[in-house]
Amino acid sequence: MARCTKCQTEWTFKDKAGVFKSLSGSVKCPYCRAEQFLSLKAQKQTGLVNMIIPVTMLLPLPFGLPLPLHITLIVLGIITVVILNITLVKLSGKKEYII
Numbered sequence: 798m799a800r801c802t803k804c805q806t807e808w809t810f811k812d813k814a815g816v817f818k819s820l821s822g823s824v825k826c827p828y829c830r831a832e833q834f835l836s837l838k839a840q841k842q843t844g845l846v847n848m849i850i851p852v853t854m855l856l857p858l859p860f861g862l863p864l865p866l867h868i869t870l871i872v873l874g875i876i877t878v879v880i881l882n883i884t885l886v887k888l889s890g891k892k893e894y895i896i
């Protein structure tokens with residue numbers, strides 16, 4: 798559940814996807830125009846979730862998986878990562894950094 802820290806409006810899946818489309822990592826609330834950032838917790842979760850991609854690339858190698866199947870697995874991994882990242886979006890009113 799992602800709510801704007803200013804107007805407390807619940808963001809839709811599409812609103813949350815906008816966070817990843819912006820390069821600066823900040824996005825304006827579609828309801829009150831307040832600037833919102835990805836929270837520290839969500840940034841950490843995103844980092845972990847992104848690990849799924851290299852895993853789908855490397856894990857099948859010892860099993861000699863046929864290439865088309867391997868590529869399908871990678872594509873499914875990328876789709877899973879994108880959906881999970883958007884689902885896990887939590888908003889913060891200020892920029893938070895992972896140190």
Ligand SMILES: [Zn+2]
Nearest residue numbers: 801804826829
């Ligand atoms: Zn708002």
